[in-house]
Structure formats: structure tokens, C-alpha cells
Amino acid sequence: MAHDEIIDHYSALARAADAGRTLTGTAGYDDLEGLPQAAVRAALGCGNPVAVAELRAGETVLDLGSGGGLDVLLSARRVGPEGKAYGVDASADMLALARRNAQQAGAHNAEFLPGTIERLPLQDRSVDVVISNCVINLSSDKAAVLAEAFRVLRPGGRFGVSDVVTAHTTTTEQRTGCAAGALPVGEYRELLAAAGFTGVRITPTTGHDDGTHSAIVQAAKPAAPPHVELRPMRAADAGQVLAVYQAGLDSGHASFETTAPSWEDFTAARLPGLRYVACDTRTGQVLGWVAASPVSSRCVYAGVVEHSIYVHPRHQAQGIGRALLTAFVAASEDAGIWTVQSGVFPENTASLALHQALGFRVVGTRERIGCHHGLWRDVLLIERRSTFRKPHREAP
Ligand SMILES: C[S@@+](CC[C@H](N)C(=O)[O-])C[C@H]1O[C@@H](n2cnc3c(N)ncnc32)[C@H](O)[C@@H]1O
Missing domain, CATH: 3.40.50.150 (Vaccinia Virus protein VP39)
Structure with a gap:
């Protein structure tokens, strides 16, 4: 009708x-x-x-x-x-x-x-x-x-x-x-x-x-600190998302990468349904984002993803990272993801503490796994297993 x-x-x-x-x-x-x-x-x-x-x-x-x-x-x-x-x-x-x-x-x-x-x-x-x-x-x-x-x-x-x-x-x-x-x-x-x-x-x-x-x-609707709103990432956010990414890379403790990718490469590598941005409700400015990539094309790993979370250095320690990660974890469980993993530099203690507070554990240390600005650095492998089992897909 x-x-x-x-x-x-x-x-x-x-x-x-x-x-x-x-x-x-x-x-x-x-x-x-x-x-x-x-x-x-x-x-x-x-x-x-x-x-x-x-x-x-x-x-x-x-x-x-x-x-x-x-x-x-x-x-x-x-x-x-x-x-x-x-x-x-x-x-x-x-x-x-x-x-x-x-x-x-x-x-x-x-x-x-x-x-x-x-x-x-x-x-x-x-x-x-x-x-x-x-x-x-x-x-x-x-x-x-x-x-x-x-x-x-x-x-x-x-x-x-x-x-x-x-x-x-x-x-x-x-x-x-x-x-x-x-x-x-x-x-x-x-x-x-x-x-x-x-x-x-x-x-x-x-x-x-x-x-x-x-x-x-x-x-x-995901909870957020005052004057912040979380919503799905859109193509129109590309410039701001990549700027936050670059600011995080420039801090030296976010990733081995030194240059943010193009939007085409960024978007091709990440799952479309699990991307959030945190925005200032007064200006619309993107303050941070979270997204995830599949770890493998093998179907046995269909519920295992690697995530990245970035908050602009000027807006850290305001609860934005916690809000983004909380929303991401809930959305990933809704989507049937059973394991979320990532690598964190041991020096990035704020990120480590945030992840541990939301149920991630350190699986182990990958010693001198990559070279960053001429220095061989350790990475901590962290993971979070979903807290429930989906009836349609039993987690191992
Ligand atoms: C099945 S009745 C339910 C009414 C009420 N929720 C109840 O439980 O008694 C559907 C109601 O939705 C309104 N409605 C249907 N489509 C609508 C739409 N697209 N936008 C606004 N109202 C709509 C109708 O006018 C009607 O009052």
C-alpha cells in the first residue's frame, strides 16, 4: 500500500x-x-x-x-x-x-x-x-x-x-x-x-x-561524552578521518605506518559495517574513529577482525576513545564477530589501559617485530573474545 x-x-x-x-x-x-x-x-x-x-x-x-x-x-x-x-x-x-x-x-x-x-x-x-x-x-x-x-x-x-x-x-x-x-x-x-x-x-x-x-x-544509540556523538563513518568524512589518522601516526606511538593511506586504500581494507566516527556536536568536526579489517579470507576466521582506533591528540583523555571502543565492541558482537585483535606498542600505555578496561588481554609480546624510524620495536598482541555465543554460529 x-x-x-x-x-x-x-x-x-x-x-x-x-x-x-x-x-x-x-x-x-x-x-x-x-x-x-x-x-x-x-x-x-x-x-x-x-x-x-x-x-x-x-x-x-x-x-x-x-x-x-x-x-x-x-x-x-x-x-x-x-x-x-x-x-x-x-x-x-x-x-x-x-x-x-x-x-x-x-x-x-x-x-x-x-x-x-x-x-x-x-x-x-x-x-x-x-x-x-x-x-x-x-x-x-x-x-x-x-x-x-x-x-x-x-x-x-x-x-x-x-x-x-x-x-x-x-x-x-x-x-x-x-x-x-x-x-x-x-x-x-x-x-x-x-x-x-x-x-x-x-x-x-x-x-x-x-x-x-x-x-x-x-x-x-552509543553513549558519548558531552558535546560528542558517535555515528557510522561516511565517505564524506574521508578528509577528516585521514587527518585524525595522520595526527595519530605523527605521535609516533600509534602504528609502524608513517603516512595515512588514500581514502580508496583505507576503505577497501576495512569492513563497511564496523566503522564509527566521534564528532563534535557543535562543529561537526571528526574527533576520532574506529574501524576494522578482516584478518584472513579463510572462512574459519570469518569472525576474527583487527581493529584500529584513533582519537586526535588534541582530544585525548576526554572519554572519546572509551566511547568509540565500547560502541565498536557492541557492534562487533551484534555482527557475530567472536575475536577482535590488534597490535599495540608497549609505550602506548593509555591505549593498553583502555583496551584492558574493555575486556582485551595481552596475548604476548612480538619482540622487535618491525622497524620504525630506524628502530626495531616490540608490539603487544591484544585480543578480546566476545562474551556470548551466537546461536547461529558457535564460536570455537
Ligand atoms: C497500526 S496503527 C498503530 C497506532 C498506535 N501505535 C497503536 O499502537 O495503537 C499505525 C499508525 O501509524 C500511522 N502511520 C502509518 N505510517 C506512518 C508514517 N509513515 N508516518 C507517520 N505515521 C504513520 C497511522 O496513521 C496510524 O495511526
């Missing part, structure tokens, strides 16, 4: 709910007491995202495709008067219904905004939690929806939605109604990772006759 048809369909349902018809979606809720009957009647969800969002007093929440407003009202209650709950919906009838429900509920901290979930009417880094209930499956541009969710979340913000997903075996013909746009779980994971999310968990809840499942989808 095209976007306009979808919105017309839900606008008609909003009017029906307003006229007294009960729609379908309040299974899984046990805290509806005191909410307007019109909000409960209009529920069209496929789960209860508020129940798993672990909302705290004072937080700002955004509900994508808020419909009659039930999840916004529940969120508003949980975040309290110091917090705020926004709903965004493209249906004017749904917005009108949700606003009446908020007024009846006395929810002064609930606000409903017109807009699409592919282009959210909210500022960058303005919300703590994004929820949604059975809406993302309807979108024909899920990459845009997830990129927007990532944009509006603050660093460390949480994404927790109920949605409909499919098993890999489901054919397009088998997907009807709400499930028409449902993604296979693996594709959902890939889109979340591409948007920059880490810590992805997709938990099936209710199975449906057509082979689809309702599921809770959870992820996080």
Missing part, C-alpha cells in the same frame, strides 16, 4: 474508534486503568513497547505512529511532570483523537505532532527513548525511519519498539495486511546497525498464522 492509502486507512479507523468501535490492540497491557476509553478502544498495536522501555522520571519519549495515543499517555504517566511524551502521526484524524484523549486524561506532558516517521519533526538529539507500536512494518523506507530515530535520540538513548517481523522463509505473497512490509529479522538487524545502533535484540512474542511474528526490537 502507498503511504497515502495507509494514512487514509488509519484515518477511517480513527473516526470509527471515535464513533465507539473497538479496534484490536490492547493484549499485553495491564496498566490501562484511568485512561480514556476512547484511547483504549483505538489501540492498534501488536505489543506493549512501554512495558519494556524502562522509562524513568524526567525522560523524553517519542512514539512513532502514535495513533489514538495510548502508548504516549502511558509513557507520559511514567516519565512524570518533569518528563515529556511526544507522538508523531501522519493522520490528522488520529492526531485529533489522540489530543482529545490526552486532554481527557489530563496529560499535560503529552504532545502530538503531525509528521511522518521517515522525516521526524524533532531536533537532533532531543529524546531519550524512541518507542513505536506496529508502525515501522508499514513504512516503505525503513532505513529512513531508523536513521531518523537515531538522529533524534541523545547519545545513550534507547530504541524499543513492537513490530511485525518475518522468518526468512516467508514469501511476499504470504505477507498480507499489517505484515505486508514486515522485515526478516536478519534484515532488521542490518538496517539497525547501518543506522548506527548497537546492542540489537529482537525477541519474538506472538506468532501469527502467516508465519510472521510480533516482536520487541531493542537497540541503543
Whole structure:
């Protein structure tokens, strides 16, 4: 269905709910007491995202495709008067219904905004939690929806939605109604990772006759120090990434290399899905980056990578390296990587301490392994084994 048809369909349902018809979606809720009957009647969800969002007093929440407003009202209650709950919906009838429900509920901290979930009417880094209930499956541009969710979340913000997903075996013909746009779980994971999310968990809840499942989808935007944001590295970052690289090489303790490579060589050698930059949110300047290369083309080593992490010398000791490495470790585990390794000069004690704090161990010393500016130097081989085993690929 095209976007306009979808919105017309839900606008008609909003009017029906307003006229007294009960729609379908309040299974899984046990805290509806005191909410307007019109909000409960209009529920069209496929789960209860508020129940798993672990909302705290004072937080700002955004509900994508808020419909009659039930999840916004529940969120508003949980975040309290110091917090705020926004709903965004493209249906004017749904917005009108949700606003009446908020007024009846006395929810002064609930606000409903017109807009699409592919282009959210909210500022960058303005919300703590994004929820949604059975809406993302309807979108024909899920990459845009997830990129927007990532944009509006603050660093460390949480994404927790109920949605409909499919098993890999489901054919397009088998997907009807709400499930028409449902993604296979693996594709959902890939889109979340591409948007920059880490810590992805997709938990099936209710199975449906057509082979689809309702599921809770959870992820996080990487945490970062104040005025810093972590996001996936883009080609447009090339100049700044290579400048940070060169500044690190010039310090003399980062690598045997002395000159940063061309962007073509840099990008060809590194895995596309595991690259993050840390940016200053006020200037957009790239302050540091992390990326990884496969160690071997042999499939037995498919989950073993060698990473590099660079923070511009002027911005070290501000928690940026820790934030980058933490995000990288989480993203690598999401991607099924079971070993991350690297070489560190023993003199680079800050890097060693950072890696050890995040679960790396020194495997051994490779004595006088390479010549750097005329000096034969030792390198410590460090590695981190993933802390869990993926069901689809047993780590040795
Ligand atoms: C299945 S209903 C779910 C409503 C609500 N989340 C609930 O649980 O009751 C889908 C809602 O998303 C809205 N919607 C669908 N696609 C949208 C889009 N691309 N942008 C904004 N809203 C959208 C519809 O107008 C409708 O209110």
C-alpha cells in the first residue's frame, strides 16, 4: 500500500474508534486503568513497547505512529511532570483523537505532532527513548525511519519498539495486511546497525498464522561524552578521518605506518559495517574513529577482525576513545564477530589501559617485530573474545 492509502486507512479507523468501535490492540497491557476509553478502544498495536522501555522520571519519549495515543499517555504517566511524551502521526484524524484523549486524561506532558516517521519533526538529539507500536512494518523506507530515530535520540538513548517481523522463509505473497512490509529479522538487524545502533535484540512474542511474528526490537544509540556523538563513518568524512589518522601516526606511538593511506586504500581494507566516527556536536568536526579489517579470507576466521582506533591528540583523555571502543565492541558482537585483535606498542600505555578496561588481554609480546624510524620495536598482541555465543554460529 502507498503511504497515502495507509494514512487514509488509519484515518477511517480513527473516526470509527471515535464513533465507539473497538479496534484490536490492547493484549499485553495491564496498566490501562484511568485512561480514556476512547484511547483504549483505538489501540492498534501488536505489543506493549512501554512495558519494556524502562522509562524513568524526567525522560523524553517519542512514539512513532502514535495513533489514538495510548502508548504516549502511558509513557507520559511514567516519565512524570518533569518528563515529556511526544507522538508523531501522519493522520490528522488520529492526531485529533489522540489530543482529545490526552486532554481527557489530563496529560499535560503529552504532545502530538503531525509528521511522518521517515522525516521526524524533532531536533537532533532531543529524546531519550524512541518507542513505536506496529508502525515501522508499514513504512516503505525503513532505513529512513531508523536513521531518523537515531538522529533524534541523545547519545545513550534507547530504541524499543513492537513490530511485525518475518522468518526468512516467508514469501511476499504470504505477507498480507499489517505484515505486508514486515522485515526478516536478519534484515532488521542490518538496517539497525547501518543506522548506527548497537546492542540489537529482537525477541519474538506472538506468532501469527502467516508465519510472521510480533516482536520487541531493542537497540541503543552509543553513549558519548558531552558535546560528542558517535555515528557510522561516511565517505564524506574521508578528509577528516585521514587527518585524525595522520595526527595519530605523527605521535609516533600509534602504528609502524608513517603516512595515512588514500581514502580508496583505507576503505577497501576495512569492513563497511564496523566503522564509527566521534564528532563534535557543535562543529561537526571528526574527533576520532574506529574501524576494522578482516584478518584472513579463510572462512574459519570469518569472525576474527583487527581493529584500529584513533582519537586526535588534541582530544585525548576526554572519554572519546572509551566511547568509540565500547560502541565498536557492541557492534562487533551484534555482527557475530567472536575475536577482535590488534597490535599495540608497549609505550602506548593509555591505549593498553583502555583496551584492558574493555575486556582485551595481552596475548604476548612480538619482540622487535618491525622497524620504525630506524628502530626495531616490540608490539603487544591484544585480543578480546566476545562474551556470548551466537546461536547461529558457535564460536570455537
Ligand atoms: C497500526 S496503527 C498503530 C497506532 C498506535 N501505535 C497503536 O499502537 O495503537 C499505525 C499508525 O501509524 C500511522 N502511520 C502509518 N505510517 C506512518 C508514517 N509513515 N508516518 C507517520 N505515521 C504513520 C497511522 O496513521 C496510524 O495511526
